[in-house]
Amino acid sequence: MLPRPVRRTLALAVTPVLAASALAAPAAAASTSSADLALEWFDVTAGTVAAAGAPTQVTNNRTWAIGWLAATRAVLRTPSTPRPEDYRGAAFAGAIHQTLITLAPARKAELDAALATSLARLADGPSESDGLAAGRQQAATVLADRADDGLDPASVNTPFTSSPAGAGVWQPTPPSYSPATQSGNRLARPFLLRRADQFRPGPPPAVGSERYRRDLAEVKADGSAGSTTRTPEQTATATFWLGSSYTLYTEPLRVALAATTGRSLAERAKLVALFHVAAVDTQIATSDTKYAYVSWRPVTALRAAGHAEWRPLHTTPAHPDYPSGHNTYSGSAEQVLTTLVGARTAKPYTIGSPTAPGVTRTYSTWRQLTTENVDARVWSGIHTRTADTAGVTLGRQVAAHAVREAYRLFR
Structure with a gap:
């Protein structure tokens, strides 16, 4: 063994789950x-x-x-x-x-x-x-x-055969027209969900409905590469939230963990564990919903409506529109952090983004991240607002279930 010149005391208190309280001063019992x-x-x-x-x-x-x-x-x-x-x-x-x-x-x-x-x-x-x-x-x-749970890369990206082209039906999108990805997530074994479709939302707005037309008009105007209605700040927001949700939310989770220094080691470990358990189950539920409805992306819908040259600000990911995966992730993250740490931080926190090098943004709640994510995917031109808001709801539901059922993991 290595010499032990430095000795510190670990927290003695161990409680079953984190309390749903705001970030507070360290408790006397913890170190x-x-x-x-x-x-x-x-x-x-x-x-x-x-x-x-x-x-x-x-x-x-x-x-x-x-x-x-x-x-x-x-x-x-x-x-x-x-x-x-x-x-x-x-x-x-x-x-x-x-x-x-x-x-x-x-x-x-x-x-x-x-x-x-x-x-x-x-x-x-x-x-x-x-x-x-x-x-x-x-x-x-x-x-x-967890062996053979279907969450390895090959299983996640199992081949998916697109349905015949039709109104509202997802098809590969420009510029690369790549095959659909992440369809295998829906077949994976969750941690706490009873089944992948446990919280599946109802279908997206019908093609031609008032809500559908409103959604598409907003993306057409504010999400196009050459938009004259999107502001520079909105473009910056879209770019900031463009990257991987996993990467974007690693910093906020660390902020939350650092703010719980007064809690026991077990409580703090649970925070990180449940955050990622909920993220996994949320992505399984997201894939289930996406491939249940196989809803087309805005670029496909707009070109089918006669706007043949329309292009989104950012390249459309290769999977269906409804619901937005970025927003299921943000809804899940917000729910876990709010429930286990509190809605507001004791002081503002600042995070960066891999898709906006050198840019930082400052927040004081977790919900602010969700709100920006909803807008960002519309302003990127890659999701309808309904797909975004439905995603947030789905993520929150899955995460709330994970927190409620956490005892199954830790008993």
Whole structure:
């Protein structure tokens, strides 16, 4: 073992679920050690996924969900031991480390170094060694349980045969006319949903209906590449929210985690675990809805209506319009963070975007992110507003279900 020159105390309190309260001052019973460890392994997980993650977003959410679920279970099941804080610290780090070296073996050297850093804060002895073993065992158990769950990249992007062209029916979109992606998500095994269509919304507005015409007119005017009605600020918003939802929401989740430093290590691990469990289940539900209705994208609808040269501001993703996946993700994220951390942050927070390098935006609630996401997909010209708002509702419903049913994961 490495020498242990630095000793810190981990939080002793372990509660079943995070309280639904606003970000508050640290509780007296908790210490900064759990905050350090949680943020340390948050950054390790994010760095590992960035360097060696899967090409499919949901697969990366799965990696987080498995690692942090295993860590939560290991910490919650702390036995009677002379040094419970050391047991919990080793169990937490060991669970995430074992998950990541299994799912991202190319990063083993970096992950081993991170584990050594965490263990160096703990005292040598049976509490540490038993905790480490318990964390590794929990990771192995969750990994085994999630084997063949259909969330690997090949299964996620299983081939999908487009329906014959017709009014309202999705078809490959310009400029590349690529085959549909992410259709396999709907066949994957959720963490907590009973079935993929559990919260499936009703169908999109009928072609030719008043709402359909209103939606399409808005995208035609405000979402076109050459729009004269979209403002520079609206264009900037569309560009800021263009990238992967997983990437865009990693920073807000870290903000939430950092703001819960007064809570126990188990509570904070649950926050991250449930965020990603809900994200996985939301993407399964999203795919189910998209491929149940196979609704065409605005560019296809507008060109079919006679606007042959119409182009969106941003390239249309290769899957159906209804509902918006960005907005199911944002609805899910908002619901988890609001329920488990509180609607408002104690102070404003600032985040960046990979699609707007050097640009930052500042917020004080989680709902502000959702609101901008709804507008952004319209202003990008790639979704109707109805697809966006239906997506938010679906994401919130799936996430609320995940929080309600969390006991099934942690019992």
